[in-house]
Amino acid sequence: MSEETAAPTGSAGASADVLPIVNQEGRMLERTPWFPSELDVGAECYRVIGCAGSPLSGKSTLLNELFGTHFSVSRVRATDRRRWSTRGISASLAANQETILVLEVDGGDGGASGQQLQERCLRYICSVSDVVLCNVWYHDLGRYDSDPQWCLRTMVRELSQAEGPLLRTCVVFVVRDADGDALDSTAAVTDALWLDAEEYWQQETGGSGSSSTSSSGAAATSSRSVETLRAALELRVVLLPTPRASSSAYDTAVQRLRHEMLDAGGLLSSEFSKGLPADGFAAFSRRLWEGIAAQPAGWSRGSVPLALHMASVDRGAFALASGGNGALPSEALVAAYHCDGAFSEILRNSAEELGELASQLEEGDKISGFGRRAEDLLNKYLSGFESATEAYAGQEVRERKRAELESVLDASLQSLFLKQLQLIRENALQHFKTASSSEEIPGDFAFYTADALFQREAEDSVRPGSDWSYANERSDLQQTMAEISARRKQLIHVQIQAAEQQRQAMQYMQLQQAQLQAIQQQQYGGTLGNWNVGVAYRPPDTNVNLSLLHQQGRTQVQVSMVPDEQAGLLGPNGFTSGVGPGNLGVSFNINI
Incomplete structure (x- = not known):
């Protein structure tokens, strides 16, 4: 119609x-x-x-x-x-x-x-x-x-x-x-x-x-x-x-x-x-x-409703x-009423237990054997509904409310399953980062071990008989690890390039220094060549000190006048009597 x-x-x-x-x-x-x-x-x-x-x-x-x-x-x-x-x-x-x-x-x-x-x-x-x-x-x-x-x-x-x-x-x-x-x-x-x-x-x-x-x-x-x-x-x-x-x-x-x-x-x-x-x-x-x-x-408006049973x-x-x-309409209504009441009661009872599981996951603690536990919880709640509505077995409203209850509970458990997958993914990703940071472990090996760890724990978290899937989370994990591996390879390549450039720069600087030394030798070279010579002389009974130094083609003459180191002990003209013209040292340099 x-x-x-x-x-x-x-x-x-x-x-x-x-x-x-x-x-x-x-x-x-x-x-x-x-x-x-x-x-x-x-x-x-x-x-x-x-x-x-x-x-x-x-x-x-x-x-x-x-x-x-x-x-x-x-x-x-x-x-x-x-x-x-x-x-x-x-x-x-x-x-x-x-x-x-x-x-x-x-x-x-x-x-x-x-x-x-x-x-x-x-x-x-x-x-x-x-x-x-x-x-x-x-x-x-x-x-x-x-x-x-x-x-x-x-x-x-x-x-x-x-x-x-x-x-x-x-x-x-x-x-x-x-x-x-x-x-x-x-x-x-x-x-x-x-x-x-x-x-x-x-x-x-x-x-x-x-x-x-x-x-x-x-x-x-x-x-x-x-x-x-x-x-x-x-x-x-x-x-x-x-x-x-x-x-x-x-x-x-x-x-x-x-x-x-x-x-x-x-x-x-x-x-x-x-x-x-x-x-x-x-x-x-x-x-x-x-x-x-x-x-x-039943009866019309003008009739007497006697003995209608x-x-x-x-x-x-x-x-x-x-x-x-x-079922008469009134029976169906009573069944709907009681089934709806049992439905609401089961949801209230499940909210507390599911809330505790959600709090555990939010604190970062994985639930061991989550898939089996979810199946046990679902069966427990559905059995409670069936027991509470046993008097209405076979009626359509009971089957409909049971299917609705199963759908609501499955959706609530699946939301917890997704939170569980997030923790499993984070653990697998941390395992990959730790393994790939070691020079002794190849990058591909770290990738496959982390992926296997995620798959094993995610499979253990799927409720048996459900249509839950972790394919998207696994694909996202693999993509993230691939991106990390690519960035790590790129970083290593950049470091190698930087080291090579530094090596080349050092070689260039060493070459330049050698060239400068060669130029200096050509400019300041003399008869003495590469010889370094130093001579010092002090005439007896004087405060005059003469020194001559030849180094890298340059000659340095130094004349200094200093008091005797023992002057303070030999007479009143020593340093112990103060600094005066007699014990004042004078020096000057002449570069040739």
Whole structure:
């Protein structure tokens, strides 16, 4: 079925933000997901509001005022009500709230087929909604075949057929046009609705409302059943005045209801959450709708719902129609709820242990045998999930959540695997640098030993049976080592060139020095040639000292006058008497 085939026929002026999900023929939209934001929100649970009730009672207007949606507002007059036909269900996200989903049952009473579709729509929103808004007229309260009674019967019947633990749902009866003294009758209306709900519950469960229950044991069973109903159902009443009479009072009441629903700890809290993740809501809704459509029609709005039990449902026929699992929509919802809870619990438990491993890796410590340890952890968590959801074995939602859990855990373990590879790569690279720096170890040998070390430890870190790969990291390591080897070879080549240039420069300097010495020998050479001669003479009894030095073709004559070294001991003219003309030494040089 194409998307266009499944789309309901909406009234003029429908917003693009509003998505028709069930058409007037009872077919649900096949598109998955419904809204693109579901993929961004992911496994975060939707908070779902369903709205049903009297036709032309202002459901769309109320939803637009409460949640900023753009549901189409009908302009049909109340006198034209017979021309209004049931159009299925429309959905929209609340303004600036990607996790608040609003569902509206469109239309009203359009004959027997329309009543049957409307009953299915109401059963659907009762199954998936955290809060159900029943928009009704004040003057319809108390009438046996009115819209409030029909909505209440349908919801009680849905709860009575559920197997296993019941999920808590809040039902708010929004009563329109309650003016005057009626605005003070909230408690009385609530009590009256509870009495009707308990009566319907006893009729559905075979309690005191049935002619077959007269013993005290049956009465006790009925009492427990009523307690079960009150534990699963939260009934509230909101009275709205006529906006034409007092628009300010109407706006105040609507804003009060808005805060009561959206404020922290309000009606849209975890107390009533069905735990349905956004990214799986469309697929789950389609399976739920197919299950509802496969069941036989329950009862019409004008009939008396007496002795309607699960024994009247042909489970074999339903199992065939619903794909063979035999699960009623309420059973599937309970399974989804518990599987999602087990899923979240396993993730919380695994976060601490995986966090410890991540801290160890961040501190630079490798995890020995990481692959085997990752496999043991994955099996432990999956076994814990299977044990917690054993009661729902064979149901599709359990298999889907198990596969999702395995995927999430595998992704978390793989992120740790990548950190492990970084440490292995750093160790292998350090091994290569150390080995290649030694002149005794060839560079190629250092390369292959480091690569083998990385491959051995990386292979030991791969989880058995996974698609983890270390090919990219190994290729990066090899490329890095090749670059280091190339730079090292280039450095050695530069050093050799520098040494050769230095050797050549020294040879050139030695040659230049030899040439200079040869020139000097030619310029200053004489008869003495390369001889060096030195002569000194001091005449007796004088202070005159004569010296002659011939070296490298130059002759140096030195005349000096110095006192006798023993003058201080021989007479008053020595140095001991002071420095004077008699003991002052004089010298001068003459170069020839």
